[in-house]
Amino acid sequence: MAAAVGPWDLGVIGAYFALVLAVGLWSLRRGSRSSISGFFLAGQRMGWGSVGASLFASNIGSGHFVGLAGTGAATGLAVAAFEWHAMFVLLLLGWVFAPIYLRAGAPTLPRFLALRFGARRLRPLLALLSLLLYGAGRVSVDMFSGAIFIREALGWELYTSVGALLVATGLYTATALSAVGGLPSLWQRFPLALPPNASGPCPSPRALALRLLRPPGTDLPWPGLLLGLGVTAGWYWCTDQVIVQRCLAGRSLLHVRAGCVLCGYLKVLPVFLMVLPGMAARLLFPDVVGCTDPEECQRACGSPVGCSNVAYPRLVLTLLPPGLRGLMLAAVLAALMSSLASIFASASAIFSLDVYQRLRPRASQRHLLVAGRLWMVVLVALSLAWLPVVEVAQGGRLFDYIQAVGSFLSPPVAAVFFLAIFVPRVNEPGAFWGLVLGLVLGLVRMVPEFVLGTGTCEAPGRCPAFICGLHYLHFAIVLFLATCAIVIAVSLCYPPIPRRHLHRLVFSLRHSQEPRDDLDKEPPLDGDVQLQNVEVEPSGQGAEPSGQGAEPSGQGAEPGGQGAEPGGAGGVAKYVAPPPEDPVWGRVVNVNALIMTAVAVFLWGYFA
Template identity: 45%
Template structure:
């Protein structure tokens, strides 16, 4: 979700500023989660802090614990009617916002990386419909997954979220860092590194579901990889393992040609791509497909209004009902130069860089102090 938002930013300063702001906002959940949990545990020790599985089952319907009801119970029990409804509306809005971001990003990945490989000539209308159908499938899977979430990680939703992230995110982190700072990394190394990291992370995640966390007072009979290795330490090991696989396979396979790395790595970010002779490019394109050589350079002149049922269908699918303008080769080249420029205004460059360093400093201090 974050990477897609950064890639769609107006310019590099906007991308950096948005990422830094997101980093600042991610500091607050530590206080938003820990403080209400401590307050609720002190006010409702027999409900939020229940230990007996029978009592927990009666209170919240989960035998492994009732820590997930800590914050909702504070809202329902302590706030007056007006504020209670407002807070519940805020919680639902935040949940819906997070889910829509995840679903949209997932559908984009499916449509672009999978569906377009199956249907290479799929129209935009087809891609839009497939993306929305895929979101419906994700919603169904999410609903069916709820019982697994309730029984995992002793019923602690926050621990479940962090553990799943620790099993799936480290390979992506290792790949991004290596791909940005190492020109020798290539596609086979990236692919097999992700596959190995995903396989190892899924093995750990499946073991977590098979061997549930024992209740208080019970002997822990889980394998050592679960009992003695915390998921945060496992995330570090998985990240290093993925990086090793990526580097080894990349070194054993041909490198990416230097001319194809323009603007793709830290060391080649200021290199300029070779210029294209637009006139010759236009003539070559017309020779390849003479029927479309000129018509693709002008706006659509089809002004016939579609029937009402089709306009309703297009509106429901979020598609344009009017003619779609087509840019000329010169206009497209100018637009691409503007969108791919990494030039920044000096003031905002300094502001973003200083805040990035400050953010890293604050996070390192918080991890060291509270860890």
């Protein structure tokens, strides 16, 4: 049984939250939260360190703490691919997608599609789909994983985030690995870890548990990890509002790229801080983490479908001494707050600007801010109603559920954005019907799987094999290609969009200097900061504090000043030449991007 939380632990937790509250109040006094740009985009003044840390913190929520360790305990090392794949996709975000989003001047991604297609139908559809993904795949996952951790630790509910994660988790990782005899002992003993009196078809870890790439027909087949994961990772890192909003808040394109590289380096860590300790938990607690009998699992952790999700909290509460246990709890109890805050900010931005403003075009800024904040409450309520599905889906493996939801709903969005940027011939009817029909195909797979269940290795689900038999990562590949085919086929049946509407909205015209006649002529809100053609470098006065180390700097002005010009009369967005970026810092960022790519290739090759 895990150790109880003592006074020292509660004291550390209380001190941590007091510090977080003080920093939050200081930030509120220091920054503007009363405008759309201030509330949703941090005034567009985030430096490279803040962008990179924000990208990482928005990604690492309680679902990673519980889900990565749990899936590592259940299936082994292959889940590391989900983390290391992002190192490549982050380069696409910084060097391909983010520059176009910034030059387009769109505060949200549905707004970008409105500029690209004149999408009066497409913009609200994408907004509603994004809100559905946040509710089913993000907020509910964070709340569920946080509840698991707190149920193990305290017996009452709180939320999570990733503030002091690296130091505290480093201590916990070293303790967990030393408890099983070190990394060589983990590689040797993990395939043999069995619960007492184990029997049945699935008592032991899979024979391929220590391999990153596994054959087709296994739990995480290599075609799905390389191609299907590329689709879902491309959606998540390059077309999801939660992530892209961190880049839109950057003070310049150079800062955004440097932040993407920093986040890529940080993505090396979760495997060693979460996956490997989760595998160690199976050796230390085989009767709980490795249980397969539904009755035993119900007694051990309260879930009949499996207990692998308790691997991380069980390690922390059992191995760490008082004080350090509280520090680790504080790290986890403060990191869901970071993840949830990012999701809530992005969801409220989409709801306010892409849904509510379409219904109430004359709404003031204050009205939009209130609507966005009220939507956060509604989103929490909907996510709470979805929690029972999260608990039993994908055999009780939380991280598999996260990826499955993304594989069912995100490929149509990824396909529409990919074609919108790289294929100028694609038009609004093609994008709209591709997104609609792709979403229908995804729901045809998702609804039966969650209603009938995929089951476990001992009790297969009732979903027919012709619907649920294809692995969810392989289904993502099929759905992406099907959506692309629909978008292109329908687009060819309608006239192309004239070139004058596409300047700085597609990859081939990303450096165009001609004025753009916006298809979606939306007037700017009074007092709001426009993002048109933002590609500027920070001035000397806007440099980051020295505490963040050397800072990419250029010769230009801050965004929102000389670096962007709002659309003129008739919705014409004029080109404004950006100030030249500092070539030295540009080369530093590019070299670090190459080094990060080499690190990613080495990790894939070594563990494959």
